[in-house]
Amino acid sequence: MRTRADQIRGWLLGAWTGLALLYLFIPVFVIAAFSFNDNQGRFNFTWQGFTLKHWQDPFADPDLALAMKNSLLIAGISTLIAVVLGTFMALALVRYSFRGRSTTDLFVFLPLATPEVVLGASLLALFLTMAVTTGFATIVVAHVMFTISYVVVTVKARLEGMDRHIEEAAMDLGASEWTAIRKITLPMIAPGVLAAALLAAAISVDDYVITSFNAGQTTTFPLFIFGATRQGVPPAVNVLATGLVLVILLLLALNVVVQRRLAARDRAAMP
């Protein structure tokens, strides 16, 4: 029963969605465009003509290359740790009832409800008190701390929408608790875990505030950019940022293709 009014409503919502996404992407487009700008001097502020020269060797500046490498490594390591720890926590919080569950639930939410500047400052204060030298390792520690909660919330949402009976059936058929988790639960929540990993990696690569407190002498991509704002951000930064987005899009597209192939194969295998 779709009326004309319904249709118009749908179009309006779609248009609004498009505009909101455009708002999110305007600066990204500008960044991508200025990676092709033939800028004179240090500043990359006004359009002066098209060039590909910045794309030829984006890793020419060793400091920038190192910052990018650090950012990706930190994101990879901290995402891995946060996803493992967070997924187990989500499993326990949704699947078991135990004393202290709601308190734990609230506690896991608290880091999300704390301003980053407070998280960063208090962690640094602890490191100073314990005479820990800040650097690569402390950044990883900090990133795991503030991404775990995002993982828990994302995976929990997936688990709550899942049919509990399939696991129970597996256990009735003699599977141990651990086997049921491994063979049934984990594959079923895999899309949620993947989404959580993507979110955790995104937030880690993006973070400036907490990292700035706990970085010591180590530089990450956002720290490099912030440091460069005074003298003008070099176009190589635009190239690397644009390149990273393209690589991620490519990986996700690949993932979609592989998933479809697998689904098609499964359908074909069925009688």
Next chain:
Amino acid sequence: MRRWRRSPGRELSLRRRRQLVPWLLIGPGLLWLVVFFAVPLANQLYVSLQTGDPETGYQFTWAFGTYVDAIKDYHEQFLRSIGYAATATVLCLIIGFPLAYYAAFKAKPFMRNLILLLVILPFFVSSVLRTVSWQLILFDDGWIVARFRDVGLLGDDGRLLATRTAVIAGITYNFLPFMILPLFVSLERIDRRLVEAATDLYASRAQAFRHVTLPLALPGIFAGSLLTFIPACGDFINAALLGTPKQSMIGNVIQSKFLFVQDYPTAAALSFILMTFILIGVALYGRLLGTKTLMESAV
């Protein structure tokens, strides 16, 4: 007989093991959060009550005076942070709700995933770089400012960069994804049959939205508002890059106190005052939205 006697013990150990499993799963993550989140906050409370100076070091003296001085010196930045963050949160809700609604109810599965991906994707460009990019878009000799002057939205020497508007727009921009994601999750969970039931029972579309969809979306609105408002209160990148010292927020003060002046007690005291403000605000907001279990259903 022997079997009978042993079985209660076995039962107990099985039950105990059942109780142990969740804690084994939670343990490592919880430990991480306790050591690197809870302990630092407690330590910060301790630091905030110290006195001294960066050269000679700080001693613990129950110095509550730091809190009084901090409020006296920086109440302006506190009020400004809360004002900016609240404005940005409302804007995020206005921009984000229709998007989340469209993604949850109108879009096909592929489109839905694409929209969510596009919401997360800008993170990979780093918020600092995107804010620098806004600097470039809004700057005085730029295209936008020229057009705004043409149509009379800005005076001939009017500017966008280094104004309150720019800072609030920057905060709205940066925290929009944190509003959209929880909104989407709560909307997606709504059973559409409830809305259909309402319209079958002669509710208009608007009534069904107001009395069915909106109340069910409240946990998402609450969670999204928290995840936007709270980080926005402590933000300092937007004020630093898009504003002037006249727009400086409490995050800017805490950051400079901590990293440049090394006045740790004041920075710690400011952090706790900010947290207190936020907790009071959250409690009031929860009351306003009216559900007691809102916090539980939000997390």
